[in-house]
Amino acid sequence: MKVHYLGTAYTSRPHEQCAAYVRQIRASHLANRKEGYVDVAYNFLVCEHRGVFEGRGVHKRTGANGTAALNTQDYAVCALLGSSGLTKPSDDMLHGIRDAIEELREHGGAGKWVGGHKDGHPTSCPGDALYDWVQRGAPRPAVTPPPPASGSGSGGKPVVDLSRLIAAAKADPPKRGTPVSYYGVKTVESALVAEGLLAREVADGHYGTATVLAYAAWQRRCGYKGGDADGKPGPASLEKLAKKRGFTVAP
Template identity: 70%
Template sequence: MKFVEREDWGAPASSPASYLGSARGVKIHYLGTEYASRVHSKCDDYVRSIRASHLANTVEDYVDIAYTALVCEHGVVFEGRGSHKRPGANGNADLNSRDYAVCALLGSKGLTTPPDAMLHGLRDAIEWLRRDGDAGTWVGGHRDGYATECPGDQLYAWVQKGAPRPGGSAPAPADDVYVVKPGDYLSVIARRLDVSWQDLAKVNGLRAPYTIYPGQELRIPGGAGGRDVPPFPGTGAFVIGKSHPAVVTLDEGLIRGGWTRHHDGNGYQKGPMFSEFTRRNVADFQRSRAELRGDPDGYPGPLTWQMLLS
């Protein structure tokens, strides 16, 4: 990955944008104006000009360059607001709280076809945000959920294929992921998967009006989708000091995954009693997952059960 930090292209080291703990995924943008191909030594000039124009925009009142990152035709990723910072480019406050925003230096005139190097750079940016920004697996275009032509038909076609690296294939969807089909509604998908639509919305960070898009990947809560995981036994199985057969299954998952830091001094052993050591080990696991770390209380729910035992 060829990465240029903010200070190296002329911005302050840290963006003043508000904190973003995690995101559903990444939205791809383009410039939407005429853009001419240029030598790489001129790309940082253009990134600086974008930041200057955003700061001068009194209508939007941007606090910084609006994008999380920008990628030039040479495949270099320029840090914009950066990871764990809310972007300003997705259209409104709700959309900016949901996804990161990565802009390709690609025009609606001039340079309109993304070169392979740019596609590699966009893929680098996506993987960087998943690794360092707690971004989920969803990848979409600016037009997904907002009335715009961005990121242009050519780049959006690449996005719809799963944003693959040139010469390779799209990343395979993770297990227990449902790919939205044309005409799908959240309630229909929920019935098809035998889960509640409320749980489906919560796991995927969806809020009213619960809009979904063809090609979007939805995480399936609570073990639906065909994995060989025992049904969730209910929260009543996990009470401190009480025994339940499901705790043995839970312990097996903890031991298999190495989540055994807390014990009575003789190593963590599986057994039917839900102890304080069990709760602390479950909390360690929850803190390790972006989907769970918002409330790592150590008490398994359907999603913790599914993810730990998968």
């Protein structure tokens, strides 16, 4: 399979705007009469937040690799990465590309080889930073825990400050797209992802609507009902989650 980038200016944006941008790419491809595309040119597209968007999907010939032979031979995965603006892939983006690669291997019959668009076709795609990663074997980034605001607990475990977490839960839902208010939210979201209660692509460090719903599901799992399962963290439910998922709680 081949890895691509947009090759035009691209600006970082909140995750909730990425799907609309993917639809915009598809519309522009379908409007390209010279190419005669039947769909967006890529099999999958990946944003900086680890969102993986289905384009043509599996078992479909791509339109992006440059020649009929290459389009028949290789799948195409496009990173929402530009030649200016956002030019360096985030770790989440690299994980997302790997997610797409593994999906194509498991369900699409793709082989082990991963290259860049420039492999076999004269182009600058997928850009220097992404192509360097491809040449190194397209590895998943090392997983490192986020730096806890209150230091580390015993054994180096992340520490989540309950009071700051509650403040984030109250402030974040109406502020989608704004900077993360408290990094400990990401630790809790990762735990909720591991519990199967939160989709990985919305675990973005904001205690937004999806996180409220996921935490409410965790509270119900702990035996709480009604107003006690409102998605706002409490000491008992958070301690249970911390004990199970390897972090500690500061009051």
